[in-house]
Amino acid sequence: MLKCRNVWKKLAPLARASSTVCRQNVRRAGLPNGRIPARVPVAHMSTGPTGGGGENHLYVLLVGAACLGGGIYAYQTIKGDQQRYQDRINEISSRSQKAATEEPTTPIQSEPPAVKASKTEAVPEPETQAAPSPEEPSPPVPDVELAAAPSETAEPPPADEPVVEAPQEEAAEPPAARVVEEADEPVVEAPPEEAAEPPAARVVEEEQSPPSEPSPAELTEPPPAPVVESEPTAAAAAESPSAEPPEPQPEVVAVSGVDSTPASLKVPSHTPYLLIGGGTASFAAARSIRARDPGAKVLIVTDEPDLPYMRPPLSKELWFSDDPSVTETLRFKQWNGKERSIYFQPASFYINPEELDSAENGGVAVLTGKKVVQMDVRGNKVKLDDETEISYDKCLIATGGVPRNLQVIERAGEEVTQKTTLFRKIDDFKSLDKVTRNIKSITIIGGGFLGSELACALGRRSHESDLEVIQMYPEKGNMGKVLPEYLSNWTTEKVKREGVKVITEALVKSVTCKDDKLEIQLKDGRLVKTDHIVAAVGLEPNVDLAKSAGLEVDSDFGGYRVNAELQARSNIWVAGDAACFYDIRLGRRRVEHHDHAVVSGRLAGENMTGANKPYWHQSMFWSDLGPDVGYEAIGIVDSSLPTVGVFAKATAKDTPKAATEQSGTGIRSESETEDTATSPVASSTPAPAMEQHKDDYGKGVIFYLRDKVVVGIILWNVFNRMPIARKIIKDGEEHADLNEVAKLFNIHED
Amino acid sequence: MSSIREEGKDQIIFVTKEDHATPSSAELVEEDPNDPYEERGLILPSGEINWNCPCLGGMASGPCGTDFKDAFSCFHYSKEEVKGSECLEQFRAMQECMQRYPELYPQEDDKVSETDKTSQDSASAEISGANSTSPTVQDSNTTQPNTEGSVES
Numbered sequence: 042m043l044k045c046r047n048v049w050k051k052l053a054p055l056a057r058a059s060s061t062v063c064r065q066n067v068r069r070a071g072l073p074n075g076r077i078p079a080r081v082p083v084a085h086m087s088t089g090p091t092g093g094g095g096e097n098h099l100y101v102l103l104v105g106a107a108c109l110g111g112g113i114y115a116y117q118t119i120k121g122d123q124q125r126y127q128d129r130i131n132e133i134s135s136r137s138q139k140a141a142t143e144e145p146t147t148p149i150q151s152e153p154p155a156v157k158a159s160k161t162e163a164v165p166e167p168e169t170q171a172a173p174s175p176e177e178p179s180p181p182v183p184d185v186e187l188a189a190a191p192s193e194t195a196e197p198p199p200a201d202e203p204v205v206e207a208p209q210e211e212a213a214e215p216p217a218a219r220v221v222e223e224a225d226e227p228v229v230e231a232p233p234e235e236a237a238e239p240p241a242a243r244v245v246e247e248e249q250s251p252p253s254e255p256s257p258a259e260l261t262e263p264p265p266a267p268v269v270e271s272e273p274t275a276a277a278a279a280e281s282p283s284a285e286p287p288e289p290q291p292e293v294v295a296v297s298g299v300d301s302t303p304a305s306l307k308v309p310s311h312t313p314y315l316l317i318g319g320g321t322a323s324f325a326a327a328r329s330i331r332a333r334d335p336g337a338k339v340l341i342v343t344d345e346p347d348l349p350y351m352r353p354p355l356s357k358e359l360w361f362s363d364d365p366s367v368t369e370t371l372r373f374k375q376w377n378g379k380e381r382s383i384y385f386q387p388a389s390f391y392i393n394p395e396e397l398d399s400a401e402n403g404g405v406a407v408l409t410g411k412k413v414v415q416m417d418v419r420g421n422k423v424k425l426d427d428e429t430e431i432s433y434d435k436c437l438i439a440t441g442g443v444p445r446n447l448q449v450i451e452r453a454g455e456e457v458t459q460k461t462t463l464f465r466k467i468d469d470f471k472s473l474d475k476v477t478r479n480i481k482s483i484t485i486i487g488g489g490f491l492g493s494e495l496a497c498a499l500g501r502r503s504h505e506s507d508l509e510v511i512q513m514y515p516e517k518g519n520m521g522k523v524l525p526e527y528l529s530n531w532t533t534e535k536v537k538r539e540g541v542k543v544i545t546e547a548l549v550k551s552v553t554c555k556d557d558k559l560e561i562q563l564k565d566g567r568l569v570k571t572d573h574i575v576a577a578v579g580l581e582p583n584v585d586l587a588k589s590a591g592l593e594v595d596s597d598f599g600g601y602r603v604n605a606e607l608q609a610r611s612n613i614w615v616a617g618d619a620a621c622f623y624d625i626r627l628g629r630r631r632v633e634h635h636d637h638a639v640v641s642g643r644l645a646g647e648n649m650t651g652a653n654k655p656y657w658h659q660s661m662f663w664s665d666l667g668p669d670v671g672y673e674a675i676g677i678v679d680s681s682l683p684t685v686g687v688f689a690k691a692t693a694k695d696t697p698k699a700a701t702e703q704s705g706t707g708i709r710s711e712s713e714t715e716d717t718a719t720s721p722v723a724s725s726t727p728a729p730a731m732e733q734h735k736d737d738y739g740k741g742v743i744f745y746l747r748d749k750v751v752v753g754i755i756l757w758n759v760f761n762r763m764p765i766a767r768k769i770i771k772d773g774e775e776h777a778d779l780n781e782v783a784k785l786f787n788i789h790e791d
Numbered sequence: 792m793s794s795i796r797e798e799g800k801d802q803i804i805f806v807t808k809e810d811h812a813t814p815s816s817a818e819l820v821e822e823d824p825n826d827p828y829e830e831r832g833l834i835l836p837s838g839e840i841n842w843n844c845p846c847l848g849g850m851a852s853g854p855c856g857t858d859f860k861d862a863f864s865c866f867h868y869s870k871e872e873v874k875g876s877e878c879l880e881q882f883r884a885m886q887e888c889m890q891r892y893p894e895l896y897p898q899e900d901d902k903v904s905e906t907d908k909t910s911q912d913s914a915s916a917e918i919s920g921a922n923s924t925s926p927t928v929q930d931s932n933t934t935q936p937n938t939e940g941s942v943e944s
Contacts, residue, residue: 331852332842335860387894390853402857525801647843657828683800690807772820780793780804784815789808 307395308408308429312340314649315423315433317413317586319343321351321635322439322617322642324385327405329646336403337650340394342425344412347467348391350383353635355470356491357665359383360498368471383467416590418610435649438592438601438615439642442580442633447486449551450576456554461574464491473575477508480572484561486549487577488514488521490664493536495575497667500540510540511571513547513563519666523674524743525684528757531738532670539667544569580633582619595621598631605655607645614649616641624656626773627677627752634662659767673763676753676770678745687783688741688757742766742783749775751782762786840867853895855888 314330316323319341327339341349350371358373367373371383392404415424422432444463451458462473477483477499485496496512503510516522518529519536537543548564552574561569582600586592592609593602600621603609607622615622617638621631632641637660647654661675738757745753750773754766765785776782793806823829825836833844842851842860850859862885865878875882889896 328849328852329843331856332847335857386849386853389892389894390849392854402854404854405852525798527798527801527803643843654828658830683802685802685804687804687806689811690805768819774818774820776817778816780806780810781815782817783804783806784811784813785817785819787811788806789811 308411308425308431309340309394309397309406310430311432312338312397313434314339314437315431315435316341316437316439317423318437318439318441318617318619319345319347319349319407319409320439320441320617321349321385321638322441322620322645323437324349325639325642326437326439326614326616326646326649329643330650331403331405333647333650333652336401338397338400338403339405340397340431341405341407342411342413342423342431343407343409344426345466346409347384348388348407348409349385350467351385351635352465354383355467356464356494357498359470360474360495360502368474371467413586414589416586418590418592418613421612434612436613437642437645437649438586438609438613438619439617439638439645440583440585441618442582444576445579445581446576447549447552447578449549450574453552454554457552457559457574460554460559460572461576463576464495465580476573477502478506481507482509482511482571483573483575484511484513484559484569484571485575485577486513487575487579488512488516488519488545489523489577489579490520492575492577493519493532493666494664495577496541496543497536497539497665500536501667503540509542509571511542511544511569512536513544513549513561513569515546515548517545519543520664522680523678524755525680525686528686528738528743529680532666535667535670580618582621582631584619595629595631597621598629600631606648606653607641607656608648614645616645622656626657626659626771630677632660634660636660636662657771659770661763661767670758671760672755672757673760673766674753674755675763675766676745676751677747678753678755682745682747682753684743684745685779686738686741686743686757687780687788688738689788690737690739741788742786744779744782751776751779756786759786759788840864849895854892855885855896858885858888861885 314327314334314337316326316339320343323341323343327341330337330339343349354373358375359367359371362373364370364372364374372380373383374380390405392400392406394406394408397404397406411429412426413423414426416436417423420432421434421436422430423436424430444465446461446463450461462469462476464470464473483499485492485499492512492514496510499508499510502508512519514521516529517526518524518533520532521529523529524532533543533545544563544567546565547567549561550564551562553560553562559571559574561571561574563569584592584594584599584601587594587601590610590613592613592615594600595602598621600619601609601615603615603620603622605623605625607614607616607620609615618631618633620641621629622641623629640658640660641656644654644656644658659675661673663671663673665671740758742759743755743757744751745755751769754769756762756766769782769785793804793810796803796805831841831844833841833846835841840863850856853859858881862878862881865881866875869875869878871877890898
C-alpha cells in the first residue's frame with residue numbers, strides 16, 4: 042500500500058494535469074455555448090463534480106481500474122495459455138493416433154520390453170505419479186496438485202498407445218522427478234527432467250499452470266540446443282514471469298521415438314554412432330558396429346517413413362507375388378515357398394530413439410521422417426530439418442540417391458509429371474502397382490537394370506490383364522551399356538518374349554498430355570501414345586551435405602569422394618550409392634548395386650569401430666530377366682571394354698528357376714549379410730526348350746578386359762560360382778588364354 | 792570342338808563338355824591365410840570369434856546380441872569335457888531374451904533346447920536352432936571358417 046501511495050503521489054499531478062487539459066478541450070468544444078462543462082456529454086471523464094476532492098476520487102478510481110484491468114488481462118492470458126496448451130496436446134495426440142494407426146508394425150510390442158529394459162527411472166515415475174506425490178520428499182502443495190493433474194491425464198497409461206502417452210507421461214514425470222533429482226543429470230532421464238526443471242522451479246515460486254505448459258510444449262517443439270544449456274536457461278526462465286510462453290525452452294532435447302511412435306518428437310542430443318540414411322548400407326553398418334562394439338548405441342536418421350528395407354524385390358519378386366495384399370505386407374515368396382519381408386528386420390529389432398541413451402546393452406534406433414540438412418564437422422554435430430541438433434562421435438553418410446528424370450518430362454508441365462513415376466522407394470512401388478491396375482498402356486523409359494526388370498515384371502502382368510507394356514531407350518538393346526552387343530541383342534529378344542514392346546534407339550524429344558493420354562515424341566519422328574511413364578534413367582547421388590560439411594564431391598562419378606577405407610574426413614565415412622571410393626584393384630569407382638551397399642556398409646561399420654580395412658572384398662550384382670535369363674556379375678562390367686565370352690550349349694536345366702529348385706535354398710545369389718530372394722518368376726508357361734543353335738547363348742562366362750587384365754566377369758546362367766570369379770579379379774593377373782580360365786567355372790556342370 | 796568368333800572387340804567361344812574336360816592351365820595366386828584385408832569366416836586366425844561374420848546373421852547385433860555373445864563365447868572357450876557344460880546359465884539367459892522377441896527369433900518347437908539336456912547338446916542345438924530360425928543365417932558349420940557367406944550352396 043505504501044508503494045501505491047508513492048505511486049499515487051507521483052501520478053496525481055500528472056493525472057490532474059491531463060484532466061485539466063481534457064477539461065480545457067471540452068471547454069473549447071463547448072465554447073460556442075459558453076457553458077462550463079459540468080455536464081458536457083463529450084467528456085470521457087466520468088462522474089462527479091469537478092471539485093478538487095472529486096478529482097482525487099476520480100484519479101483513485103482510474104488508477105484502481107487500470108490495475109484491475111491489468112490483473113484481469115494477466116489472468117486471462119494465463120488461462121488462455123493453459124487452454125492453448127491443452128488444445129495443442131489434444132491436437133498432437135489426435136495426430137499421433139492417426140499416424141500410429143497408419144503404421145503397419147505397432148510399437149506396442151516393442152514398447153513394453155524396451156520400456157522395461159531401458160526406462161529405468163521413467164517407468165516407475167508415472168506409476169508413482171498416479172499415487173499422489175506426497176511420497177516425494179518436499180514437494181510443495183502446488184506440486185502435488187500439479188502432479189496430480191497431469192497424472193490424471195496420464196491415466197490411460199502404457200497399456201494403450203504409447204504414442205499418446207509419451208507427452209502426458211513425461212508431463213507428469215517432470216514435476217515428481219524434478220523434485221527428487223538434481224539438475225545435473227544431463228544424460229539419462231535428463232530430457233524429461235530438464236523439462237521438469239523450470240516447472241518445479243516455477244511451482245516453488247507461484248503459478249502452477251505455466252509449469253505444466255512448458256514441459257509438454259517443449260516436447261512438442263523439439264528444437265535444438267545441447268542439454269547443458271538448459272540448466273541456466275531454465276533457471277533464468279523460472280524467474281521470468283510465468284506468462285512467458287514455452288518457446289524459450291528449446292534445449293529440452295527429450296528423445297522422441299519417431300520410428301514407431303511418431304507423436305513423441307524427442308531426439309537424443311548425442312549418439313556415439315550416427316548413420317545418416319536408412320537404407321541397405323546404413324543397416325549393414327549398424328549391424329557391423331553392433332557386432333564389433335559391444336553395447337554400441339547406433340542412431341539411424343532417415344527421411345523415409347520406413348524402417349530399413351532391401352530394394353531388389355521392389356522391381357522383381359514383389360511383382361510376381363500372388364498375394365493381393367502384397368503392397369501392404371511387402372512379403373515375397375521365394376521359389377521354395379519360403380517367405381520373407383523386404384524389411385531387413387521387423388520393428389522389434391530396433392529400439393526407440395528416446396531409449397537409446399539409457400539402453401544398457403545399446404541397440405539400433407531409427408529416426409524416420411527426419412532429414413539431416415546441415416553438418417558441422419568441426420563441432421561433430423548435425424542439424425535436422427526441424428532444427429534439432431545431434432552430436433556424434435562417428436558418423437556415416439549413406440544417403441543413397443534420387444532417381445534422375447528426363448529434362449523433357451520435367452519441363453513438360455504438371456499433367457505429364459503426374460503421370461510419371463520415378464521408381465525407387467516402397468511408396469513408388471505401391472503407387473505403380475495401383476496405377477498399372479487401372480491403365481491400358483505403360484511406357485518405361487530406360488534400358489538398364491531397373492528399366493528392364495520392371496519391363497519384364499510388368500510384361501508378365503500384361504499376360505493376365507490387357508496392359509500394353511512398352512520399353513524404350515537410346516541403346517541398341519537391353520542392358521546395352523553392360524552386355525556386349527551380341528548378348529544385348531539376345532537379351533532384347535527374350536524381353537520381347539516376356540510381352541514387352543521394345544523400341545530401341547529411341548531418344549525422347551518431347552512429352553505432352555492430350556485427352557488424358559501421354560504422347561511421347563521421339564527424335565526420329567515416331568510417336569508413342571501411352572497412359573503412364575516410368576522413368577528409369579539413372580540415379581543422382583545425394584550429396585546435399587557436401588557443402589555444409591566441407592566434403593569433396595567427385596566430378597567424374599558423382600558422390601562423396603572417399604579413400605579406400607571409405608573415409609571422407611575424420612570421423613566421417615560414406616558408403617553405398619553415394620560413395621565414390623578408391624578400389625585398390627579396380628581404381629576409383631562408384632557402384633550402385635545392392636551387394637555393394639551391403640559390403641561397403643559393413644566395411645564402413647568395421648572402420649568406424651577401428652578396423653581400418655580397405656575395400657577389398659569385391660561386391661557382386663545380379664539380374665533376372667524372366668525365367669530364362671539370369672546372371673551374376675562382379676567387377677567392372679562395361680560394354681565398351683573388350684570381352685571374351687565362353688559359352689556352352691545350354692540344356693533346359695540351366696535357368697535361374699532350375700538352379701534354385703536344385704539347390705533347394707531358394708536363394709540363387711545372396712548378398713553377404715542378407716538373404717535376398719532372387720529366384721525368378723514362376724512362369725505359368727513352361728520354358729521353351731532351348732534350341733540347339735550355334736548362336737544360343739544359354740550359359741557361359743564373359744570376361745571383361747582392361748589392358749589384358751580381367752576386371753569384370755559375368756556368369757551367364759551359371760550360378761554359385763561367384764567365389765571363383767572373385768578370386769580371378771582379386772588376382773589381377775594377365776591370363777594368356779581365357780578359355781583356360783573359363784574351365785575353372787565348370788560351366789557344363791550344374 | 793570349340794569354335795571361336797570375333798564380333799568387333801568381342802570374342803565369342805563356344806565349347807563343348809569335352810573341350811573343358813582337361814584341367815585348367817590357368818594359374819591362380821596363392822591365398823595368404825593371414826591377409827588382414829580378407830573377409831574372415833566365423834573363427835579368426837587368432838582363434839577369436841568373428842562376430843561380424845555374415846554367417847551369424849543378426850544374432851550378435853540384435854537386442855539379444857549381448858546374451859548371444861556371452862553364451863557363444865563361453866561355449867567356444869569351454870575346455871570342459873562336455874563342451875559348454877558350464878555355460879548353462881548364459882544359454883538360459885540368451886533363450887529368455889530370445890523368447891521376448893518371438894518375431895526376431897521364431898521359436899520352432901523341436902529346436903528350442905531344454906536346459907536339462909547336456910550342455911553340449913544344448914549348445915549345438917541352440918546354435919543350430921538359432922541358425923535355422925533366423926532366415927538370414929546360412930547353414931554354417933560353426934567350427935569351420937566360412938570364407939564366403941554368400942552364394943555358395
